[in-house]
Every structure is written in C-alpha cells, then in structure tokens.
Amino acid sequence: MNIEERNNLAKVRYERAEELLKTARILIKEKDYKSANNRAFYSAEQAIKAVLSTIEKNSETHNGVLSVFNMEFIHKPSNYFTKNDMKMFRGMGRIREASDYDDFYIADKAECEKQVENAEHILKTVYKYLKDKGIYE
Secondary structure (H helix, E strand, O other): OOHHHHHHHHHHHHHHHHHHHHHHHHHHHOOOHHHHHHHHHHHHHHHHHHHHHOOOOOOOOHHHHHHHHHHHHHOOOOOOOOHHHHHHHHHHHHHHHHHHHOOOOOOOHHHHHHHHHHHHHHHHHHHHHHHHOOOOO
C-alpha cells in the first residue's frame, strides 16, 4: 500500500468514526442508551483503526485493535496517546459489551454521556495525530 492509499484509508476510517459519534449523540436524545454506548465505542475504535492504517497495521477483532494500538502507540514513545487513553478505550469496550450482551444491564444517561465524551476525546486526539501526519490540512 502506498502512502496515498494509507492516507485515504485513514480518512475514510476517521470520517466513519465521526458518523458513528453523530449517531451516538442522536441515540442519547432518543434515550436509547445501550445503542448509544455501542455507537460511541465503535466511533472510538474506527478512529484508532485510522491511526493504525497510517502504519499499515490492522485487526478485524476488538481485542486485536486494542493489542496493536497498545503495542504501537502506548508502549512506544508517543506525543499523542497515553496509558490513560488505553484505559479509557478498554473501559468503553466493557460498557459496549455489557450494553450489547448483558440482558440485565441498565445503561443510564450519565454513563452514556461519559462514553460519548470519551469517544470525543479519542477522536480529537486522533485528528491531531492525522493532521500532524499531513493527512488533514
């Protein structure tokens, strides 16, 4: 994959992340908190996959994305991502999983708003990374 293809893939993934975040916000207004939790998580995951595409890395599983991101951007020196970002993303995954699979899980508005806030933080950090890499002007 050449640099133009990598940059285009990063843009497509980042733009999808923005769409998913927008959907999460709409779902909160509709009081569909479990679905909003899901969309917020996937928004953050797509943003992270945008970052991974810049180094030609990918994974088709949630744990794989988490693992590759952790190895490439958390354990190596980074001016963008921190261990707290990793912890935040893991927490988002747990909430998404409970929202999707736990029949008795009760998602509340405050938790859901935090999930969206965390996704916003990740997208903002990813955008800065992509901009500094010359993908966005």
